[in-house]
Amino acid sequence: MSVEEVAQAKNAVEFSRENLESVLKRRFFFAPSFELYGGVSGLYDYGPPGCAFQANVIDVWRKHFILEEDMLEVDCSMLTPYEVLKTSGHVDKFSDWMCRDLKTGEIFRADHLVEEVLESRLKGDQEARGLTKDANANAQEDADKKKRKKKVKEIKAVKLDDNVVKEYEEILAKIDGYSGQELGELMIKYNIGNPVTGEALEPPMAFNLMFETAIGPSGQLKGYLRPETAQGQFLNFNKLLEFNNHKTPFASASIGKSFRNEISPRSGLLRVREFLMAEIEHFVDPLNKTHPRFDEVKNIKLRFLPREVQQSGSTEPIETTIEDAVATKMVDNQTLGYFIARIYSFLMAIGVDSNKLRFRQHMANEMAHYAADCWDAELKTSYGWIECVGCADRSAYDLTVHANKTKEKLVVRQKLEEPVQVTKWEIELTKKLFGPKFRKDAPKVESFLLNLSQEELEAKAKELKAGGKIVFEVEGMDSQIELDDKFVSIEQVTRTEHVREFVPNVIEPSFGIGRIIYSVFEHVFWSRPEDSARAVLSFPPLVAPTKVLLVPLSNHPDLSSVAHQVSKVFRKEKIPFKVDDSGVSIGKRYSRNDELGTPFGVTIDFESAKDGTVTLRERDSTKQVRGTVEEVVKAIRDITYNGVTWEEGTKSLKPFETQSE
Numbered sequence: 160m161s162v163e164e165v166a167q168a169k170n171a172v173e174f175s176r177e178n179l180e181s182v183l184k185r186r187f188f189f190a191p192s193f194e195l196y197g198g199v200s201g202l203y204d205y206g207p208p209g210c211a212f213q214a215n216v217i218d219v220w221r222k223h224f225i226l227e228e229d230m231l232e233v234d235c236s237m238l239t240p241y242e243v244l245k246t247s248g249h250v251d252k253f254s255d256w257m258c259r260d261l262k263t264g265e266i267f268r269a270d271h272l273v274e275e276v277l278e279s280r281l282k283g284d285q286e287a288r289g290l291t292k293d294a295n296a297n298a299q300e301d302a303d304k305k306k307r308k309k310k311v312k313e314i315k316a317v318k319l320d321d322n323v324v325k326e327y328e329e330i331l332a333k334i335d336g337y338s339g340q341e342l343g344e345l346m347i348k349y350n351i352g353n354p355v356t357g358e359a360l361e362p363p364m365a366f367n368l369m370f371e372t373a374i375g376p377s378g379q380l381k382g383y384l385r386p387e388t389a390q391g392q393f394l395n396f397n398k399l400l401e402f403n404n405h406k407t408p409f410a411s412a413s414i415g416k417s418f419r420n421e422i423s424p425r426s427g428l429l430r431v432r433e434f435l436m437a438e439i440e441h442f443v444d445p446l447n448k449t450h451p452r453f454d455e456v457k458n459i460k461l462r463f464l465p466r467e468v469q470q471s472g473s474t475e476p477i478e479t480t481i482e483d484a485v486a487t488k489m490v491d492n493q494t495l496g497y498f499i500a501r502i503y504s505f506l507m508a509i510g511v512d513s514n515k516l517r518f519r520q521h522m523a524n525e526m527a528h529y530a531a532d533c534w535d536a537e538l539k540t541s542y543g544w545i546e547c548v549g550c551a552d553r554s555a556y557d558l559t560v561h562a563n564k565t566k567e568k569l570v571v572r573q574k575l576e577e578p579v580q581v582t583k584w585e586i587e588l589t590k591k592l593f594g595p596k597f598r599k600d601a602p603k604v605e606s607f608l609l610n611l612s613q614e615e616l617e618a619k620a621k622e623l624k625a626g627g628k629i630v631f632e633v634e635g636m637d638s639q640i641e642l643d644d645k646f647v648s649i650e651q652v653t654r655t656e657h658v659r660e661f662v663p664n665v666i667e668p669s670f671g672i673g674r675i676i677y678s679v680f681e682h683v684f685w686s687r688p689e690d691s692a693r694a695v696l697s698f699p700p701l702v703a704p705t706k707v708l709l710v711p712l713s714n715h716p717d718l719s720s721v722a723h724q725v726s727k728v729f730r731k732e733k734i735p736f737k738v739d740d741s742g743v744s745i746g747k748r749y750s751r752n753d754e755l756g757t758p759f760g761v762t763i764d765f766e767s768a769k770d771g772t773v774t775l776r777e778r779d780s781t782k783q784v785r786g787t788v789e790e791v792v793k794a795i796r797d798i799t800y801n802g803v804t805w806e807e808g809t810k811s812l813k814p815f816e817t818q819s820e
């Protein structure tokens with residue numbers, strides 16, 4: 160088969176999630192955790208090929224980002240004290256909206272419920288209008304319904320008013336950004352209740368997604384399992400800056416587990432309660448967000464779904480270069496643009512289908528209030544478009560809140576070529592009055608005042624001028640404190656500075672490895688047109704769990720001895736391989752390994768015993784060539800690790816004709 164024929168064959172049989180799931184289960188890519196005990200939703204174990212694939216994806220990630228971009232890797236604790244996550248805002252804000260059905264005890268995630276109900280009504284409307292879905296979508300829906308324990312009401316073919324259709328579409332386009340109150344209002348307005356019984360639900364309540372725990376035996380130190388790896392990176396900022404010889408910009412990176420107590424985990428690996436994250440925090444000067452290597456990526460063309468397009472209710476992406484996207488300010492700055500392009504090339508390297516990737520900008524109400532801009536890399540799967548990588552400009556928020564809380568400066572100091580005049584608010588304390596007034600609490604009060612930000616000082620200066628006193632509270636002290644101008648003075652002062660001090664902004668690409676892995680499964684899965692039961696996972700060789708299947712044609716001792724020799728070579732070359740010397744037919748052995756995504760088969764026959772040559776089979780095209788073990792190993796190495804094509808890598812090997820498999 161030629162490259163074109165392979166491409167055609169891959170699309171000839173409709174994708175079936177049921178078939179993919181059956182392969183993934185049968186070959187133990189992953190399975191529900193604690194299955195013997197009935198399992199727990201949102202928790203999964205990876206089996207041998209799943210582990211190998213994940214390890215390879217992480218290896219590519221590490222090389223693509225950490226090595227290529229000279230990032231500083233850290234591995235931080237997952238157990239996080241309450242104080243840290245209180246300061247970061249997670250204790251108060253890291254929640255989703257849930258609504259309960261008081262009669263049945265069921266719990267729904269409010270935005271997902273509204274989304275599912277409106278989508279099913281729109282589908283019903285399409286059916287009523289005679290706009291039939293493709294057969295695959297129907298089959299998928301039937302399979303999903305069969306599997307779902309909670310039965311969702313049948314989709315009714317009911318035609319909706321044109322205006323209602325438009326309203327539904329607009330709501331769906333903005334579904335990630337509604338507050339709990341807004342979701343409650345939508346549920347009332349559009350009569351959305353329990354999808355099975357139709358009963359009204361309680362109004363949405365905030366449910367914090369963090370798993371709470373106590374650190375140590377006393378139970379006094381409250382903590383959480385981290386919901387992201389980012390905070391550990393921020394807290395190590397000063398050490399990293401020093402490690403980097405005080406130079407910026409620089410980036411830290413971390414790969415590790417995060418935990419979220421999702422209200423309703425669903426869609427397999429896509430929404431789970433424990434998952435592997437790979438996150439980068441790139442610290443950059445807020446006044447200069449250009450990127451020195453932007454030129455290397457500027458011509459990459461991507462599909463963007465900017466805010467304005469979504470606001471109009473459309474999902475039609477704009478295809479343009481990253482250079483153009485930054486020049487027109489669609490993407491806020493070069494550094495953010497650079498990372499978007501690098502995310503793209505990483506996803507391409509591990510097998511994502513470029514036609515099923517788009518970058519969607521967050522709507523203003525979807526972004527954290529401090530974020531300057533945010534784009535998600537979304538991958539299309541049979542579950543719809545799924546956010547797999549978030550890429551946000553988090554501004555100076557995290558470092559600022561941790562610095563304010565700990566009173567430890569988290570800043571970059573830059574020597575200025577030319578001194579500059581800087582006007583700042585400064586506070587002076589008449590310290591001799593603080594001791595008698597506050598006694599043992601005096602240092603606490605002084606420290607509070609000396610650490611006020613410029614904005615806070617300005618406000619306090621106005622307060623002092625207007626009322627002759629300032630009023631404030633200090634954590635750990637019971638009553639409000641009032642101080643007049645005998646205790647404090649706050650003035651604007653202009654000084655000559657030789658050093659510029661700034662809190663860097665943070666650009667954060669954040670990867671959910673499980674979501675990416677599952678999406679790749681879908682993107683590389685296909686069935687052979689001549690026999691749809693023969694499934695293939697066309698992983699790029701670089702990330703395939705095993706690279707080579709070694710198949711002695713029979714169990715004859717002569718062949719076993721060659722297999723033994725060839726195994727030794729693969730082991731020495733560190734090329735992951737498996738020997739299949741089971742008695743089943745060679746076609747069956749190849750099929751089994753096509754399902755595991757093994758890109759190469761090396762067959763040992765009686766000729767091999769005589770002249771040391773073996774055949775090399777390519778998984779997708781089933782093409783075979785023949786050569787010496789050294790030649791074949793070189794071809795495998797070049798194709799797998801050096802990005803060489805099959806045609807190029809095997810051009811010195813002899814074509815080998817076999818009967819069709």
Ligand SMILES: Nc1ncnc2c1ncn2[C@@H]1O[C@H](COP(=O)(O)OP(=O)(O)OP(=O)(O)O)[C@@H](O)[C@H]1O
Nearest residue numbers: 419421429430431434546547548549669670671674
């Ligand atoms: N429950 C989860 N299961 C698997 N991966 C997840 C989960 N939550 C987040 N991720 C991954 O972590 C990445 C970064 O997390 P982020 O906080 O941006 O997600 P999120 O916006 O909360 O996701 P969602 O809105 O889908 O819950 C996501 O792009 C995704 O790949």
